[in-house]
Amino acid sequence: MRQEAQAIVLAAGPGMRMTSLTSHTPKCLLPLGTLPMLCYPLHLLQQAGFSEVSVVVSEGQEQRVGKMVEQYGLKVDLDVAVVSTAHDPGTADSLRQIASKIKQRSVEEVVVISSDLVTDVALQDVLDQHRSRGADLTMLTSPTPSLQTTPPGPKSKTHLNSDIICTEAGSGRLVYAVAGGDYDECVTLQSSLLNCAAPLLLSASTQDAHLYVMKRWLFDYVLNKESPCADMGSLKAEILPHIVSCQFTDHSSNDKLGLSGAVEREEWDDLVKKYNSSVVPSRHHSLAHLQPPVCLTFHHPGLCVRANTLHTYWHLNRKINELFNQVYPNSEWQLRHPTAVIIERAQVSEDSVVGGGTMVCEKTNIASSVVGKHCRINPLVRLSSSVLGDHVTLASGCVIENSLILASVERKCVIKNCIVTDSNKIEEGKTYSGEVLEATQDFA
């Protein structure tokens, strides 16, 4: 069956905003609930009827990602592409990596989605709007989530600026977008925008959810070696603003750098005939040029969180119990897995999540926590408001509060507000608070 749209999941991100976690596990495989993060966008695509999905992962992850479908009962065929991490690849490099595969398929639209997106949006609605309104690019936007939880680890002061998105009031047409961190004291709107009659809605409380639907020609343009996008690294921070601004570029002064130029070039002798005088050669292109792209936003007021920072990641994990059915509907996967062994005398609160193959021993108390797969919670452990990864063993008598534990805690201790990624860092009987316990390189 021919697919109308091709889905690409960008899962090669190094997780620069949560390095304390990603030094240990690649970002797309970080546990969220009891599932790896990548499952959420895959499931979203599956729900929208995609049977084939291309996933771009960083080197070395292809095996684990390839097995994921089977492991977690997903019904999509994965086509895994690998991008080398040697040169710090951007999202656009990931796309280029997969370009040759996409080129052979005759799809109308390309859906590009980030591996860290957790949302309850109906992707079909986005596609429908994209098609019905004849958009060339549709961007999913949502209100910036308000996070009430405090993530573990040392208090971070750096607050990331939010995206600024400017749409035409009423039509939702995207006229300007700048990623958080890409602006200083001022954002500058192009003069061509100022000639439109409709008011513009500037918002810092709306975020770009990093889900884009692109028309095929636009996608080809982005990947075209001659387009100005060729030396851009980031889809969100560079290519997207470029496309958005192309909407309003005056095509009479549009030169070879523009959209039209990349598609069509003229021989010099034709130029001679037509433009021997001081006429700008590119003026001709406005006659035969492609329509400027139409960029729209699809605003989803519901749940839409990108787990790309420690804060959002933590928030999602803590709330996954409530949100799971929303963001992962119609799935056989259960948060409290049937293969988990919970001894009767253990207390596990209703709002806790326990993964498959996990053993919870007696006299333990688990409250509001997420316990991954194949964990072993030894007796007398008190675990509250915490998140455990897979294959984590907690020594008996441990007291853990509001912490993220991705490695076994083999000695009895008290851990509060910490991130643990290395078990060797834990010493018997100590109390840790507000720290990151990770493997450090030994220079000795």
Next chain:
Amino acid sequence: MAPKAEIHEEQVLQAVILAQCEQDYGDPVTQDVPKVLAPLANTPLLEYSLEWLERCGVEEAIVYCRADTHLETIREHCRVAFMTRRGDTTPATTHPGGLRVNVVASEDCHSLGDAMRDLYAKSLLKGDFILLQGDTVTTLDLPALVTEHRESRAADRNAIMTCRKTTTATLLVSASTNKLLLHRRRGGRSTSSRLSVPTELLQGAGDILAYPAAYDPSVTICSEVVPSLFSDNFDYSTLDSLVRGVIEQEELLGYTIKCRVLEGGYAGRAASINSLIGVSGEVVGRQAYPLVPEVSQTSHRVRYHHDAFTHTYWDPSAKFPKGSMVTGVVVGAGTEVSPTAHLQNTTLGDHCTLGDGVVVRESVVMTGVCVKGASKLEQCWVGDNVVLGEGVVVAPGCVIGAGVTLGDRVVLAPGTRLSARPPLGDLGGDVIEPDPAVCGVGGVAYVVDQEEEEEEEEEDEEEEDGGGGGGGGGEMDESEESEEEIQMSDDEYNMNEFQHEVQESLSTALREGAAAENVVLEINASRHAYNVSMEDVLTSVVQGILKAGQERSTASKGAEGLWPAVKSSITAFQGVLRNYVKKNRDQILLLNAVESLVRSCPPFLPLAKGVLFELNQTHEILDDEVIVAWYRGGAAGATSPLPALRTALAKFVEWLEEEEEESEEEED
């Protein structure tokens, strides 16, 4: 029109109409008639705002004007108009419910700020008041706005103004509170055409609605604080400067300005003659309904017949052809128009005579005008008792003052202003005779000094560029500064900056003898900074090299040394050029760049041949075939935009061709 509103307030609702403070229509119009009494669809402008204010329940209107020759005219007009409005001759003050009009004048009133300070000193303003310009035609729902203003004041004592905008200002308005965050009038030397939004605002105020092109009808509801603010700060000369000051010093003063953006209603300002014609067209087109031409604004009686198909209005005593030749026209009493005349969007005053085959488009013709056969008038102002001979052609933008007589077949250039009075400077001297070259045989007209008018002309054009769209439609008002305005798009702006930088780099390099690689590096850096295409880079480099030579020459020997200097510049930068000229296409671009330079800088014309020779023969950057192809391909034919360049190059190209043939022959 909004129904007569009952605003039950103990305080008297006042309005201030600024009759003359802003810029006027320029001579000779202002010599003949004060701006506020200029006719719009044969009704003085002032009547529109008075009518609107009265209908909206305003009790007192202060008409504020400069004490000059027109003061008495305005005063008399207001008095008489009010009697007719009441239908009797009793003084208006005996009718408690109606609108009282108070004409206030001052000797030295040059700006809105002066007016406000004066009114403050005279303490004529008691509470909230409405501030508008005398050239406003509007049907906005004022009572609703006043109520809104009062509510917002009740909620926040510091909200001092409510402006409504229905296209000249860029506004940023907080989506939730309607608070005005940024106000910038477009154009003007200091402001660029781009809009920079401080992100601080976004973080603090939530979502922001940006109205990039809001039309400002200059209607403002002010609280009593406003005049005192003007008095406190003498820098405030216009409302804009006050608005800017209040926003900038919010923390210090604590005042805020609310802004209401209206979707419906009509508002237009006849700030210039062009916009007067525009607003007139809209009133005639019934966009300002119920302010329509057939009803007299003073007596509320129907004065004209009306044809709804063609939007034509005429006095019963007027004789004119009704049909498809006449559309959007107001014809005054006793006017006679020939059946073969062609009228479009024009207002004719009383007792005019238009001869056979006269064409009048988008013009204002005052009373007693006589236009003889086959004349053509377009977008112009024709004052009282003007007589135009046969076959006169009046180009757009002309103003013909009252009493001017033009002979047969006079052609007026666009933007000409004529007056029947001789220029002031010659009053003491002999009576100078009208120049027949200007006004034809038997004409009486003097050209009014153009200096000032030209500027206005430019502003008018600007208006038209930026206009269109906007809820209320209508014309835009003009910026205060009558400076020459430069508006550039992003690309142009970048391009200009880039060219400037390239020029700088090249000049410095030439002075200091820098290596080609370094110059290329510098240019490439600029290129990336301004995101300029390779084509534009090449163009800028070529022109930069030639100009750098020119700079050198003027520094040393003047015009004489131009060619040697340019030649040495070319030699110095041949390496740079080589870097940019790679393909045949680039050579063509290079040639085009030279051509456009010659076009903009005529001193380079004699040099063109030499430049091409150098590039072709000495440095071999240009190929013979390319030059010939370029020359034959486009510079040929009558369409060539620059015949001079063509002739200058003819010999050289011929020589090239010959040489080519010779070499071919040799090969054979």
